[in-house]
Amino acid sequence: MTQKETLISIAERTGFSISTISRVLNGKAQKYRISEQTVRKIKEFAQKCNYTPNLTAQSLRTKRTNTVGLLVPSIDNPFFANIANVIIHEARLHDYTVILIDSMENEKEESEGLNSLLSRNIDGVIVVPCSNTPEQLEEVAQHTPIVLIDRYFPESSLPYVSTDNFQGSYNATRMLLDYGHRNIRCIQGPSASITSSERVRGYREALHDFGLDDRAVVSGSDFSIQNGYIEAKLALAEPEPPTAIFALSNTILLGTMKAAEEAGLRIPDDLSVISFDNYTYLDFLSPAITRVNQPIEEMGILAIKMLLQMIRDNRANHSQILLPPTITVRDSVRAPRKTTAE
Amino acid sequence: MTQKETLISIAERTGFSISTISRVLNGKAQKYRISEQTVRKIKEFAQKCNYTPNLTAQSLRTKRTNTVGLLVPSIDNPFFANIANVIIHEARLHDYTVILIDSMENEKEESEGLNSLLSRNIDGVIVVPCSNTPEQLEEVAQHTPIVLIDRYFPESSLPYVSTDNFQGSYNATRMLLDYGHRNIRCIQGPSASITSSERVRGYREALHDFGLDDRAVVSGSDFSIQNGYIEAKLALAEPEPPTAIFALSNTILLGTMKAAEEAGLRIPDDLSVISFDNYTYLDFLSPAITRVNQPIEEMGILAIKMLLQMIRDNRANHSQILLPPTITVRDSVRAPRKTTAE
DNA sequence: TATGTTTGCACAAACGTTTGCGCAAGGCTC
């Protein structure tokens, strides 16, 4: 295996000093009055020998890495892959590289991943937290710019950008109500998660505004297909089964559909469903699924914007932003066959 | 923003030298005969002030980063997200961190991403190449361990691990033939891509073995939903439309299904379909889709294993491995209504 | 008490950069 070129090796072979070469390659030739001729020679030589600076040395010296960290709970989840994609592209536009760490929805991994990022002297970090407390993150925020995305801590001053899950959920529930549904089951994700709990809140509020507080039924434990399956299975087996199911994530939706199919129920004829999250494949299910659509791209752009601003200004920012979701209407909602007893 | 602890700051406050502290924290106390007492004091202090080593300095000195790069064409594609997931987890098991770069299926981005990784002194890199030539990668291989995954260059000696796309495709086509289909359309991805061309080869070979060389019809241009839609639309409008469609990716499949639906064809009654790639949601389409299942997990594990071995032994490896795919049978294949003219 | 051995740690160089400062050579002014 051959060696890589360094400023030193170039200096030896061109006869110029290390500093001169460094300045030329960093575009500071003018500032330091390096002659045209020298600049040309050095640039040519560097080009020819395919020199690339050693980033570790560079950042050791400058304290900057032009790198931001991105810590997500599971890159395997298309929602987070989507976020990662946007953030990687957006960072790239601003000449930043992204280091992606997967915390596997595990507090310990999250903590270690964060430390690993900090050790690398990243300039800032974007986090979808999976722990329940903001403590470590707040400590990090003392010395490193940090922005939360998707999940956040309402009681903390950490900056975040997320979807207005409450509003999205409220609107979706409202839509079902407007179609005439009165027995609407809500299947939630982990109740500790702010995204899930806000969605539940929206669901309850919509029922409340219809004077149906007592009809609110929420169950479920996590964002898994299995959870959706089990909860839907139970709900549909009840004496007075729901006429509509509101699945608080697309995975929960998949489980719900399976349960509906097994119960011999056709969607939307026998059962209406509405989901969260917007994936292409939701259009290819039968029927295509009406869902609450999070503005992922805008979230990613905003998060990067906030982060880079904090990096540039070297001071904290406490913006806490919720973006409005929209509803993508497809074919999974219809008026119930017959109004329930109520 | 507060300062981070360094060996120097700890040295000043504990009275021990930098080297002693370094050795203690690296578990080399024994080797350098640091007393029990000193070890304890230093460890306690480091713990208390939450010291984490500066990785850039560390790797500048040691030339190792315990980091591997992963360069994929698009993290937004669940297939690559899945690969990334496996590799991240597997690397983690061996105490390696992964830096993920997205080349956006763009040669220039790939090249720059690779340089960015190299600048970081990563210990090795796993690549799903998107360029058509192995030149740059072969040059990198001169000084940095590299393993290709999924896509590879048959004429190059670069090590790779991939699926036996030929075999998977052969078997799938064979299955359709065994069901009695004689008019099978194949919708491919980019013809320059080895994965797509191998799949096409498998398709042709299977037809050949049935003495149906002249019935081979391949069309398509990329792994997009739109491509699948357009090609299927065209195929189904022909005077003698296919009784089965082999979609060479799951995205092509989605387009195909949409076209079939618009043509009023029911799957599998009026049209059989079979796909590549194995995603959960394929089970939730109507009907669930029979598909060729790539052993992604094994591929990831093998790639990491090969890479770490190269890193450890500090020498090249030229293993070129194809893992056998399997077929996941669901409900999208059935015997054709009536045998075609042939 | 003199000598050798062990114990326990510190010194300093090196990794590849960046950057403030300095210095030599040449040109200009008078």
Place this chain on the structure above:
DNA sequence: GAGCCTTGCGCAAACGTTTGTGCAAACATA
């Protein structure tokens, strides 16, 4: 030809580590 300014570049310190070597003190031996 003396003094000053400009041009063009090099010196060396610093970033936070790791690690080969060195050295003083303590201890053991004779």
